Structures are given as C-alpha cells and as structure tokens.
Amino acid sequence: MTVDTVETATKTPEQPQPWAELGLKANEYERIRDILGRRPTSSELAMYSVMWSEHCSYKSSKVHLRRFGELRQETPVGKLLAGIGENAGVIDVGEGYAVTFKAESHNHPSYVEPYQGAATGVGGIVRDILAMGARPIGVMDSLRFGPHDAPDTARVLPGVVAGVGGYGNCLGLPNVGGEVVFDPSYAGNPLVNALCVGVMRHEDLHLAKAAGVGNQVILYGARTGGDGIGGASILASETFESEGPVKRPSVQVGDPFMEKLLIECTLELFAAGIISGIQDFGAAGLSCATSELASAGEGGMHVILDRVPLRDSTLAPEEILMSESQERMMAVVEPADVERFMEICAKWDVQADVVGEVNDSQRLTIEWRGEAIVDVPPRTVAHEGPVYERPYARPDWQDELQAATPSSLVRPSGGDELRSTLLRMVASPNLCSRALVTDQYDRYVLGNTVLAQPEDAGVIRLDEESGLGIALSTDANGRYAKLDPYLGAQLALAEAYRNVAVTGAKPVAVTDCLNFGSPEDPAVMWQFAEAVRGLADGCQKLGTPVTGGNVSLYNQTGETAILPTPVVGVLGVLDDVERRTPYGFRSPGHIIYLLGETRDEFGGSEWAHVVHSHLGGLPPAVDLDAERELAEILHSASRDGLVSAAHDISDGGVAQALVESVLRHGVGARVWVPDGLDPFVFLFSESTARAVVAVPHPEEVRFTGMCGARRFPHERIGVIDDEGALEVQGQFNIPVDELRRAHEATLPAAFGE
C-alpha cells in the first residue's frame, strides 16, 4: 500500500483527487490548495472533506446562527458559565451547581440502520456533555416518523426505539421525556434528535483546549475500527435517493458498556485534576478531535498515527482519520500526570495510548510509518471552513398555503358529534398514548427522577438535601412551522417553555435541534432563516439564551423536504422538587380552572390534520408576554401550594389536556363550557399561553386573587370527581375506561403487541 505523503503531494501537483466524491465543491478544493500551497495529501483531503461538510462546519447555517450569539449571555437565575460555541453551554443553577444540556440529530444514520443510528445518537450527545466535565444525568429523545401505519415505519420505529432504549438503559441514564410524532413528510427521512443533560460543580467546568507545549495527547476508550468511515460527510450531507451506492457500512456501531466505563473513567480523571484539555469524538473522529484541540490551545500538535490502537489492522491512514468509531475521547495531559492517567484507565479497563504531543508550531502534523502525511494549519480545518450566504426566498406557494384557512372545514356540532370527534382525536397517532415507546426506557435509574413521560416535562433532582432540581422539555410542531416558520419556531419555544413552567419550574435556557431540507433550495433556506430569526427574537423576549444546539440539513427525499422542524428544548430550575406540580388529576373535589384566552384557532391544528387532512391558514397566535405571565403564575402556585395539578394545552386543545389529566390516575371530571364560547372551539382550539390546573377548594380564593391581580384570564370550568367519567355538561359523557381504550390501543395495534 503506497501512502500519499506530504513529500509526494508536493512533487505531484497534478495528480487527480476524488474531492467531488468526498462531497467537496470545486471552489472548496481550490481553497484547500491555496491554504496549503500545494495539493492536499489524501489524508489531508479526508480531514478537510469531513470537517468542511455541512454537518461539521455549519457552512450554510453559520451566518444565521450568529443571531443566537447576540442574545444576552445571562439566564433569569445567573450568568452562563460557558456559552454557545463550546461543546454545550453551561448554566449556573445555584447552590454551586451548573447544568449543561444539548440536543443533537442522528437522522440519516437512523434511516439507514435504525437501531445503531439511534443508539449512537444517544452515545454521541452523552459524550458531548461528558467533555464539559459534567456527569450525564438524563436523556430525552425527540422522534419523528412517517405515517404510523406505513410499512417502512414498522421497520424504522421499533429499531429506533430499541436503539435509544438499548443504549440509554445500558448507560444507566434515565429517559425522562421527548416526543413521538408521525407525519408523511418524515416517511423517507425520520428525525432522531437526542438530548442529554449533565450536572457539575462550578469548579469542575472543563473546556476543550490543548494548552501547554510538551503536554501529551492521549486517545482513550474504544479501538478504532472501520465503522462510520465518511459517515459525517457522506451520510449527513446527502439526501436519500432511491438509487445509489449501499451506505450501510457508513453507520457507526455502538457499545454502551464501553461508554459507561468511559463515563466513570473520565469523571475519575476529572476528579483527579489531571486533564488539561479534552475533546469527545463525534462526527469526523480523529480529524475533528485533533484539529479542534490543536486550534483551541497553543496552536500546534504532532500526532503519530501508528499509535492509534486499531480493531482492524488493514485500515489505511485516511480511514483511521475519518473513522467514527464510537466511545472514544482525547485528552491533553501534562507529562507528569500521564502515569496516573494510565492507572485510572486501567482501573476501568479502558485502553489509553499517548498518540501525540502539543507544540507551538501552529501546525497540525501527523506521521504514519515515519513519514509526514498531514501538515496543516489546524484552524483552517476546524474553524475556518467555507461559509455560505445561501440564497433564500419566500416560496411562491406560501401565500396560497396561508390563504387556505380552516374556516370552511365542517365542524362537529351537538354532543354526539363532539363525543365521537374527541374519541377519534385521543386515538389519533399524534395524540394517543406513547407508552409503547416510553415503557422501553428506564426512567428510574439514578433514583432522582421526580417526573418523567408522559408528564409535560421531565424533572430531575440534583441535590438530595436541598431539593434543587431541573425540568426539561423538548417540543416542535412541523405543521405550524410550515405555515409560518418564524411563528413555528416561536410556537415550539413557547410550548417547551410552558411545559417546563407547568411543573412549577422557572424556565431559564434553550437548546435547539433545527431539522430542515436542503439548504441549496432557496425555499428551505428561507424556512431556516425565518425559524432562526423567530427563535432568536422569542428567546430575547423570554430572557432565555440559546446555549447550544445542532443543525441538520438535507432532510428530504428527492425534491421533497420534510416539514421544517425546529425542535426546541427548554431547561427550567426548581428550588425544591418537592414542590413540583404533576399533571394528573388525583383529588375529587378540586376545582378545574382554564388559564389563558381561548380563540377560534385551527390553522395547523391536530383536529384539521386528523379529521380533514388539512394544512393551511396561519398557526395560532404567539403571545410571549402571556406565556411569561402564565409561567410566573404556575411557578408561584407551585411554590405556595395553590394547585394540585397543571397541564399544558397544546396539540388537541383543552379536550386532550382534560383526557390526559383524567387518565393519569383514573379519576373522573365534570366540565362545563364557559359562557360565550362555542363548545367545539372550547374543546379543540390550540390557542397558546394556556393551561388547565386543579385547585384545592380552600386555595381557590388565593388562586383566583393571584390571577386577578395579574389580570390573567382564568375561568372555572369544572370539578374533579370520582364518577369514573369525563362529562362535558350538556354535551356528552365518556366513561374513563372507554377513553383509556381509545387512547391506548393505537400504537400497540400498529406495532404488533
């Protein structure tokens, strides 16, 4: 095997190179030649091609994402300890604790190989959190599939769910929430977004850098194999065509047991104080880790590639540099600490090898069998990739879509029709019980899970003494975003914010996972730009900074893009998790209140989708001031014990919220339609900034007094009882058992129980 060395490259400037096959454009290849003053070696070409891919370089999204950097780097409870740009932002949550959280997509690999694609998506985001010095304490997964009854969904969904569960369960991280959404636009391109949250003490924050000339570069964890080669550039940056090469070998294979050892080993290394710099291995493997570490520190690094332990000795150096083998980390360690480092790794049976050294050459140099195969300025690989101002334009169909309002759709009238509509809605794929999925996830491990799915948000205790804890929710509505991407992103933010707020937590920070079609399509680029603008404006208004995130583009099949899907994750803080508010109705006699204003809003609604397969008009209005007011009411009510249950109102409206609240503990409820409201609008409208709460009778005066003082709309709409039915007075009565059967049968029937 001949190796393409720096010397050869200098001597053979005209040798043709497969830059196009590696996903580079002609101008990008030319730029690499300019940077180096010669043609790149094949190893250098491999590195640049993966690091300059859309997935790693954010070359199409960067110019828009800058808006997030302009937000105030402060949350309602304190300063950011690390902002966007690190692996994950770090938030001060008080009492000396800091929390870091981030979401990441693994969409394309999960379509090709659902189990491993999803599993390694969880593994990757967990290592991101670990690299900040935090102990991972929970995961969530935001999943989107094609129609629930499509044959390919029966292949993809069980594999993805088993992969998320198989990896997370084996790592010992509770899965506390997420989403499962079905829509035809995801049929050839499912979305698998995984979120991880970690906690640390302030003093344990670690940032990736390779400071200190002479410091040793240690690769530890799994051996490097032939899996995931080119995964980042090839899988994540190309759309799925029906024809084309088989891509299966590009998907990485996960080993959660190794990752568990890596977590415990890494945390012990941090505790020993012997890590000067650290980088997880994500997309682009060694290419990424070495160039990122080198450019963050003194600016130079020399790596001896022969020292990388291999699973397959026949791998070429280019493949070693591109391999995305999982469960690997790279640390920079002072020479005097190497022995102690190796001892700790040995304790956890984790392989570790010194593969290089930090220097001040301003170059990243890599040798293989004694010859130089890479000699590049590391920043040009890691941070100075191409940046595109892609053209974007409001698509010509947008006006037509918005003009096709749902006002002409036939609405149910009378008790019988409302009753059957409600039963049809609660059984519909996007509103039915997710137990089939979530029962495959361990929510109990670590013993700090206070709330988990199906609750509105996951709540995790951080401190057993003080009760300090966090709440987390992820949300998105692709139909809303299609109707108006600016509002759609704000609606996702508003819903996640509200979901955190109903638990009694104070929402403080945002992460995102922006899933869109091809950036080369101006219509898609417009959707993306609008969504980013909407999210940034929304975050500014709510005072919640975006602390990190992920962009996934090229989510489309042929020319057809997915619904624009900006998934937004919101983190909240609870001073004492004992005070959290669950959503289930439990106590007969407690009064049911509807908070917020209900308007006739059905654009993009679940009702229009389920009953009429209609998508048109405008999504519900966004009122972030009202969201903020509602959150403060819910926070105060939880702190003062004024509510026994609180449930966010979103998809499916009040009807869905009432059904879920009743089913949680199997009690009944008697509800009446407020004066002046149409029963159908009352039950199914998706107006925002609303919640359903249960108020113990003795607290009613204080509660309504608080809402009144804040001039926030609040309406007494019912009472919890033990009659075993949901009754809407004058309209219909449905026994709880019948509701439960309707709500719980759909997914088991579709996925073979």
Add this chain to the structure above:
Amino acid sequence: MTFPGSLDDGDAGRAVRIADGDAVSLWHGDADLRGVDAVVLPGGFSYGDYLRCGAIARFAPIMEPLIDAAHGGMPVLGICNGFQVLCEAHLLPGALVRNDHRKFVCRDQRLRIENASTAWTSAYEKDQEIVIPLKNGEGGYVADEATLDRLETEGRVVARYLEINPNGSYRDIAGVTNERGNVVGLMPHPEHAVEELTGPGTDGLGFFTSVLESLVAA
C-alpha cells in the same frame, strides 16, 4: 457492590441509608468484603451483558468471598442483574432469559410477597401486595419443572407478579430464595421505591429495613 456496568449501585446505597443502614461500596476487583454485614448486588448490565447476563460477573474476584459468606449465612440480595449473577454463581436455582415479548420493559409492577420470613422480606406480611418498578430486558425466570415444584413446596418463591406477567417468567415468579432464606434474588427494583418523590411509592423500603432488623436481632 459495583461491577463494571453496574447502574443501580448508587440507588441501592441510597435505599440502605434511607433504611438507616450504613452503605459501604464494594468493588468487583477486590477480594475483600470490608467487614460488611450484608451485600446487595445491584441492577445494571455487568460487563455489558454481551455474553449471558451475569455470566462474567460471577468470576469477579469479589465473588469468591461473597459466595463463602453467603454459604455462611450472610444476607445477600441480588436485584435484576444481581439476581442474574446469583443464578450464574449457583447461589440460587434457575436462570433468567430474554423477555418473552423480546423488548425491554419499564413499568410499575404489582407483586405479592409470598415468603415473609427471609432475611430480606421479614418487614412484610405474607401475601402483602406491593408496587415497585420493574425494568429489564432479560427478566424471564426459568427452571425445570422439578426445580419449580421444589421451590413451591419449600416456600422459596419470595414474590410473584400480579395482574400481568411482564416478561414470561414461569409461574409468574418475580423472586426466589435459597434454602436458608439468606440469599434472595428479585427481578423488580425495590431500591427505586423508597421515596414518595422518586418512586411509585415506598413499598420497596421493606427489603432494606428487613435485613437491618434481622441483623440487629442476630
């Protein structure tokens, strides 16, 4: 006790503390029980469970003194993966196989305590019903008919699943004990039901108070 891949070791320690005991961490690589009075083998995926669950953990250095101590009467509780380890180590009869529906399952499970005289169940009444979390991928308890009959006649079925059998266990068996009643294996997780805040209730606490009472009495 922590093996590589143990996950619920911290929870088991917390449960012991809530029951007013002192929790001592034991490490798989040490051949030393550090003077403890009882041992909990926690849930998780020891060594990734890539071979057979618990099959590698049973060869850990610490298992030698543990097996000796168990034969000498020390209370040992194996939960989930710990139950699998105890079966692999032949401290308990039978084996645990992949769930009959082939999926991991996590649910709040109702059980009936059938033997309230073991070192780990004396705080319960016989036939008391409790609800504690269950979470496993390979929790189906199997044994040959003769063994199952013997377990039944000797009263060594410690707990049985009620309402549904979540994993295909023979005769709905959720937990068994050895002849002496000091070694108990249980597939569901009592350590996840020791606080109202984080569990479905506190029904699991009895396992930990039982062993502390029996040790104080002895």
